[in-house]
Amino acid sequence: MERRTRVRFAPSPTGPLHMGGVRTALYNYLYAKQKGGDFIIRIEDTDSNRFVPGAEEYIIEALNWCGIIPDEGVDKDGKVVETPSPRHPHAPYRQSQRKPIYRKYAEQLIANGYAYYAFDTPEELEKARSDAEASKETFIYNQVTRMSMRNSLTLPSDEVERLLAETTGWTIRFKMPVDTVVKMDDLIRGHIEVNTDTLDDKVLWKRADELPTYHLANIVDDHLMEISEVIRGEEWLPSLPLHYMLYKAFGWEDTMPRFAHLSLLLKPVGNGKLSKRDGDKMGFPVFPLRWTNPEGETSRGYREDGYFPEAFVNMLAMLGWNPGDDREMFSMEELIGAFSLDKVQKAGAKFNPEKAKWYNREYLRMKSDEELTDLLVPVLEEHGINIVECPKCALTAGAEFNVAGGDLEKHIFTKDYVQSVVAFTKERATFVNDFWTIASYLFVAPRDFERFGIKAGAAVEQTDQKRPVDPRAKVYDDTLTAPYLAKDVDKFWKPEIVEMVLKVGDFIKGFAGEWTVEEVEKGIEEFIKGNEWPMGKVMNAIRLALAGSASGLGIADIVARIGKKETAARLESAVSKLNS
RNA sequence: GCUGGGUUCGUAUAACGGUUAGUACUCAAGAUUCUCAAUCUUGCAAUAGGAGUUCGAUUCUCCUACCCAGUACCA
Numbered sequence: 001m002e003r004r005t006r007v008r009f010a011p012s013p014t015g016p017l018h019m020g021g022v023r024t025a026l027y028n029y030l031y032a033k034q035k036g037g038d039f040i041i042r043i044e045d046t047d048s049n050r051f052v053p054g055a056e057e058y059i060i061e062a063l064n065w066c067g068i069i070p071d072e073g074v075d076k077d078g079k080v081v082e083t084p085s086p087r088h089p090h091a092p093y094r095q096s097q098r099k100p101i102y103r104k105y106a107e108q109l110i111a112n113g114y115a116y117y118a119f120d121t122p123e124e125l126e127k128a129r130s131d132a133e134a135s136k137e138t139f140i141y142n143q144v145t146r147m148s149m150r151n152s153l154t155l156p157s158d159e160v161e162r163l164l165a166e167t168t169g170w171t172i173r174f175k176m177p178v179d180t181v182v183k184m185d186d187l188i189r190g191h192i193e194v195n196t197d198t199l200d201d202k203v204l205w206k207r208a209d210e211l212p213t214y215h216l217a218n219i220v221d222d223h224l225m226e227i228s229e230v231i232r233g234e235e236w237l238p239s240l241p242l243h244y245m246l247y248k249a250f251g252w253e254d255t256m257p258r259f260a261h262l263s264l265l266l267k268p269v270g271n272g273k274l275s276k277r278d279g280d281k282m283g284f285p286v287f288p289l290r291w292t293n294p295e296g297e298t299s300r301g302y303r304e305d306g307y308f309p310e311a312f313v314n315m316l317a318m319l320g321w322n323p324g325d326d327r328e329m330f331s332m333e334e335l336i337g338a339f340s341l342d343k344v345q346k347a348g349a350k351f352n353p354e355k356a357k358w359y360n361r362e363y364l365r366m367k368s369d370e371e372l373t374d375l376l377v378p379v380l381e382e383h384g385i386n387i388v389e390c391p392k393c394a395l396t397a398g399a400e401f402n403v404a405g406g407d408l409e410k411h412i413f414t415k416d417y418v419q420s421v422v423a424f425t426k427e428r429a430t431f432v433n434d435f436w437t438i439a440s441y442l443f444v445a446p447r448d449f450e451r452f453g454i455k456a457g458a459a460v461e462q463t464d465q466k467r468p469v470d471p472r473a474k475v476y477d478d479t480l481t482a483p484y485l486a487k488d489v490d491k492f493w494k495p496e497i498v499e500m501v502l503k504v505g506d507f508i509k510g511f512a513g514e515w516t517v518e519e520v521e522k523g524i525e526e527f528i529k530g531n532e533w534p535m536g537k538v539m540n541a542i543r544l545a546l547a548g549s550a551s552g553l554g555i556a557d558i559v560a561r562i563g564k565k566e567t568a569a570r571l572e573s574a575v576s577k578l579n580s
Numbered sequence: 581g582c583u584g585g586g587u588u589c590g591u592a593u594a595a596c597g598g599u600u601a602g603u604a605c606u607c608a609a610g611a612u613u614c615u616c617a618a619u620c621u622u623g624c625a626a627u628a629g630g631a632g633u634u635c636g637a638u639u640c641u642c643c644u645a646c647c648c649a650g651u652a653c654c655a
Contacts, residue, residue, distance in 0.1 A: 014655070050655080118653090125653085140582090140651080192584075192585085198584085203653050213653075213654085213655085214655050234586095235655085238585085239650075266647095266648085268591080269590095271647060273648075318604095320592085320593095322594075326602085328592090346585080346586060346587095347587060348586075348647085349593095350592075352606085355605050359605095427618045521614095535614055536614050537614090540615055554614075
């Protein structure tokens with residue numbers, strides 16, 4: 001009979017979960033959901049020294065943001081469950097609260113001869129290590145050295161009794177068997193064999209905080225919680241033999257979970273695993289959510305950087321796994337259907353921030369204009385733009401909306417106006433915030449004018465500092481607009497281009513055709529051609545006046561939205577600002 | 581050092597032992613356009629090295645190199 005699939009994600013609350021951890025959680029979740037099983041959260045906080053306040057909450061919130069929702073271990077309010085209930089039968093799910101459980105299992109191991117008490121102090125161990133180092137060796141507490149240490153194997157039993165009764169200064173160590181080949185199977189890596197002679201007597205119970213170590217707590221809990229598969233990071237592979245031995249020592253071999261060790265996420269350049277520093281240095285987040293540590297240092301998060309959780313999850317899923325074909329866009333549901341451990345890559349995957357952006361762009365494009373509009377409205381409001389649902393309600397008294405639905409002077413716009421902006425700039429954006437960068441001038445007049453990357457203000461300033469000729473004038477000569485840019489820097493435009501711009505302004509003011517992008521475009525083009533003006537130069541000059549930049553959206557797209565009045569006003573204002 | 585794991589274009593990856601070694605991202609060029617994007621087309625670019633098994637090896641075996649992890653009373 002097949003046993004129910006139950007997997008767990010067991011983070012340690014020592015800090016924020018980083019994207020590698022999210023991927024491990026994701027793969028666990030996908031595996032569980034595909035098999036119709038349970039995904040369990042367990043908090044492994046058996047190291048009282050490394051506990052970080054807020055880390056546990058962060059981890060749960062991060063998973064929640066990603067849509068990785070636990071079946072067990074965390075309640076609806078996002079709290080780790082502490083008391084058993086039908087849905088959470090194995091509570092508490094925090095190991096620090098399960099302390100009484102572990103003790104008896106540790107003693108069981110001793111009673112059966114699989115473990116022993118060790119009384120060596122940290123100082124003694126330290127000395128043994130440094131002595132070994134002095135003779136260029138490494139001290140390992142194992143089957144050969146254990147007999148020369150102070151433990152229940154070497155000390156007379158009455159001395160052991162006395163030490164146990166009189167002090168808390170003892171640990172419990174696993175008694176690793178001699179010359180035994182441990183044969184293991186990993187769902188991703190296949191068969192692995194290790195000889196126990198290369199292994200050490202790991203501490204199972206710590207004297208320091210009187211709690212079990214990871215190894216003991218982990219095996220006991222996985223057994224008690226009826227975990228069927230353990231999917232965890234590669235850093236655990238070296239301790240897999242110990243874990244196998246532990247299952248054997250407890251007599252739990254029949255229900256031992258199957259193991260899958262995931263490769264690590266590597267930094268984009270160079271070697272080594274992805275770390276917090278890489279993100280800071282190379283400008284991408286390594287955490288799902290923003291995190292501020294107890295010292296007050298903040299690390300950016302994918303959520304705050306504007307990534308959609310679906311894009312983040314999709315990108316993460318494809319880092320080390322593939323569906324076996326060329327597909328690369330997957331919703332969570334599709335991932336659940338397609339996921340398979342044997343398609344998981346053995347080698348570590350270098351994270352590629354560019355691909356993450358690409359995913360976000362793809363997801364942004366898949367979103368409806370309505371949805372994006374709703375996401376954009378708050379961004380616009382942050383920039384002092386007011387958005388109204390209805391153009392005629394009391395709120396908008398005094399506003400004079402143009403045909404497109406905007407009052408540029410009062411900075412009030414209808415939602416329809418915003419949506420039309422979204423619709424035609426969508427393909428240029430990667431993040432919702434990009435809409436502002438791309439199209440702010442459809443909401444507010446440009447404050448300064450940029451010429452091929454050079455701000456007008458800056459150029460003028462330089463002139464003032466007795467530099468009559470802009471040293472970058474040569475740059476202009478190579479550009480399309482160059483012949484129409486004045487060389488003396490005081491004036492951006494030659495008189496003839498000023499005249500053209502102003503005439504286009506007049507033409508638009510008196511435009512009688514239908515006020516649509518297509519008609520406006522046709523009108524302007526015919527007007528320019530009719531005068532036999534060079535299309536490119538005039539258009540670029542107009543764009544500079546309307547958008548403040550030499551590159552950007554189509555002229556007709558801008559004009560049709562900001563309206564006649566605003567267009568003419570910006571053209572005039574640009575002429576006076578740029579040429580005064 | 582020791583133990584274990586890993587190695588296909590720059591990156592992520594595909595390829596029952598038989599393919600001109602495919603795809604995506606990035607990059608470059610061209611087309612298009614009033615500019616910039618977008619889009620379309622094209623292009624650049626890989627089996628770490630060496631033995632062996634085999635008619636035939638990216639694929640199996642071994643050796644070497646390199647990378648990663650572990651080597652805590654951390655997880």
